[in-house]
Amino acid sequence: MPDTSGQIPIHALRDLLGLVRSIYAEWSSAGSGPIELEELRAIGENLNVALRLAMRTQPNTPGHRTAWARAEEAARDLGEFVKKHTALASTAQAASRRVLGSPAPKVLFDPHEKLRERYRRG
16 A cells, blocks of 8 residues: 555656556557547546646645546556556556555456466365
């Protein structure tokens, strides 16, 4: 869990938003389904709101805490999205880690973790 009382990393947040925009542009031109594109649009909107709030509020204020919350929600949603599309997993994990300041939970980015755990238990 990041220290949300401090300044949100603006550059990393921009990078994560850029990643989502790039995925959206690529998938849109490839004719991906409307559900996937809507998921990406919602993630991008959360990141955009977080970025705007973070840029115009001071750390440890209600607005800045809202920016952190929106960024965390978007990172979780992006994790769930890439869980369905494993080719994106490592890229999204690296970008989310830059915003959140720590490794993202593996459950969000590793769709095979449950299967490996099942085999470990026997």
